[in-house]
Amino acid sequence: MMAGEGGTSRLEHRILTFDEWKTNAPPTLVESICVAFLRNLPHFTEVRFGLLYLKPHVRIPVGTSDVLLEMYARMRHQVDFSPFADLKRTAEAEDDAFISIFFNPNGIQQSRLRRARLEDLKLTADVVNSLIRYHPDLEELNVAVNDMNGSVVESISGLEGRLCKLSFSNFDNIFADEMLRSFRTDEPEIGSPYKKRQYIINAPNLLTLGVKKKTKHTAGLFSTLLKPMTRLQHLDLSGSVVDNFTFLLGTLQKTLVSLCLHGVKITNADFKIITTLKRLKYLDISQTEILTDQTPDCLRILNDGLPELEYLDISYTCLCDPIYGVTTIDAKNRDCIPSSIEGLRGRKKPLEFLGLFQCRNGACQWNSIPALRVSGDANESQIVTSLQIYMFRARYLHKALNDAYRLLRYETCHRSQFILKVCTFLISHFSFVCCLDWGKFMTQLSYFDVVDTGRDVYVPEIDAHPDCRKCSAFLRCSERRAKPLPENG
DSSP states (O other): OEEETTEEESSSOOOOOHHHHTTTOOOOHHHHHHHHHHHTHHHHEEEETTEEEEOTTOOOOTTOHHHHHHHHHHHGGGOOOTTOTTOOOOSTTTTHHHHGGGOOTTOOOOOOOSEEEOTTSOOOHHHHHHHHHHOTTOSEEEEOOOOTTOHHHHHHHTTGGGOOEEEESSHHHHSOHHHHHHHOTTSOOOOOHHHHHTOSSOOTTOOEEEEOOOOSOOTTHHHHHHTTOTTOOEEEOTTOOOSOSGGGSSTHHHHOOEEEOTTOOOOHHHHHHHTTOTTOOEEEOOOSSOOSSSOTHHHHHHHHHOTTOOEEEOTTOSTTSOOTTOOSOOGGGTTSOOOSSGGGTTOSSOEEEEEOTTOGGGGGGSSOOOEEEEESSSSHHHHHHHHHHOTTOHHHHHHHHHHHHHHHHTTOOSOHHHHHHHHHHHHHHOOEEOOHHHHHHHHHGGGGTOTTSSSOEEOTTTSOOTTOSOTTSOBOOOSOOOOOOOTTO
8 A cells, every 4th residue: 555645545555664654743734723623513614405514704725625524534423513403414324414515506616625535424426426516626536325326427427637546435336237237248238328438437537546346247347447547557456356357458558557456356367467567566466365276376477477566465365385396496596586485586676565464374484585575474574564554454454453462562572662653643543443452552552642532443342333243353433432441451
């Protein structure tokens, strides 16, 4: 993952130094103003037609709209709407009422949104459509909304050339059934407007696309979706069902730099298609559980076929297993970087990053790893790297946090303050549900005054949320605050 402008981005991959995170930096003046605004909504807003709108004399200063929306998404469950008796809020669309303050029904000139990160908000399709209509200059849009009519897709397509980053967090729920049905190979051909016009979203200047959790088999959809995106550099298909990877052939072979296939099932034949992306620098093929249908030869195919590769994540895979028929010492590899991983032998320079988190056979513990930074649990450096790079992955972060806790608990950690500061960042930016180890870990964070941060931190063994199905796993949850830990810990 890569930290982007003002935070971390989920699509581009790079490990940042701790200083770039600005973990302990105080809130900026604009952020403080936005927090004050959210805590005093009755002074600035009024209810009309069941939604919140700015009062006639209130203006959003230029450059503040993006920050205000991000701050609301971060502290949405702490915003008090009780003073508004006529406000219409439902459990399925509880954020509709607030997002309406960014509408402009009276023609009032206010600063336009450039970034709309809506994936964590509960919104209806109508509200998302209105937001796009009032802010046609959007450059970044993340959406997660139920829209079986495909109206949101049509609104996004209307943004045309300005949109640079686009992410769908629940792909199947935002594309119309008629659209998906027209691309299924198991149904007869039907007359579809999307096939007639040969594109779904007209975004020729799009640089980053995320399609998360696509579970339906739609063989021709990716090819049509990506067809007009001739400048695409970053593609994230995390958790999606991909029928085949032939859609990567063509324009993407010349433009694609980053490809994230976390949790995507990849066959041996698919690896050969991936190696046609000669400009690829960042490749994530990590899984959520170890699959045995991938042979270690596939890693050698990637290593030989992607000359510019710098970032490679193969966590939760068996790609580091021995390759039968390969000799330990090869004459052509004598002048190359030594590698205990047979599939990565022959490299002239090390990888910038190699993800070996929970790989089979304990690959992260091997002596010669051809990478400058490695994620895993073999030593302190690998654990710190895992904390940095897996902050958006529940299963990975759960284990990395527990590994970090054990480092501090047994006093074998030489960078304890650094780890505590990283956890400070995690507490101040995310909501956590984790095992009891994390609850004990919080007591050590009191040195940095971060226990009472106002963030949502949960310990399910002490205060389980009713929606949490697996208390032993890390889950995101944003409904209730954790109870104080008992004195006996």
